[in-house]
Amino acid sequence: MRMMMTAICDGKYLHNKQSHAFSLEEALHECTCVSTHSKIVLKEHKAKCEIKNSDSLQVRITCLDPCVTMLSQKKKCDFIAAWEDKDNNTIVYYIELKASNHEKACKQLLETINYCKSIHGSCSRRCHIAAYPPVANATIQKYQKKFSKQNIELSANVALQAS
DSSP, rough: OOOEEEEOOOTTTHHEEEHHOHHHHHHHHHHHEEOOOOOOEEEEEEEEOOOOOOOOOOOOEEEOTTGGGGGGSSSSEEEEEEEEEETEEEEEEEEEEEEOOEEEEEEEEHHHHHHTHHHHHSEEEEEEESSSSSHHHHHHHHHHHHHHHHTTTTESSSSSEOO
């Protein structure tokens, strides 16, 4: 029986690290950790996002706040998680952890997508809000329409599956 391992990669994980890179791509690289654990937990206050990784894929977790200093004065999401699926397609999740103000979370996700368009434009881009208390379905449905116009999926309040 395989032992369940949990990797915790929250703001504290890269808290002492700050990227002073000149390009966003370099900054994202400097603020990334890689995990093959079966369960990866991203958390901030009471909100948390779980990524189930039963295939032990290399999941790259990028901590945007506070690590990517060139975005410090801009609206942005908390994390980016990326992995290659079984067909070698890159899946990129923009993740926002939020205690309240879920509309602001959606706006932060959209802003981050715009910043990273040149880096992740050819990838399968998805967004996820992990909220406590959970996001209301009406809010998600409203924003799913906005995101789908950019060919981006939006989900909330569920565990993500790296596969």
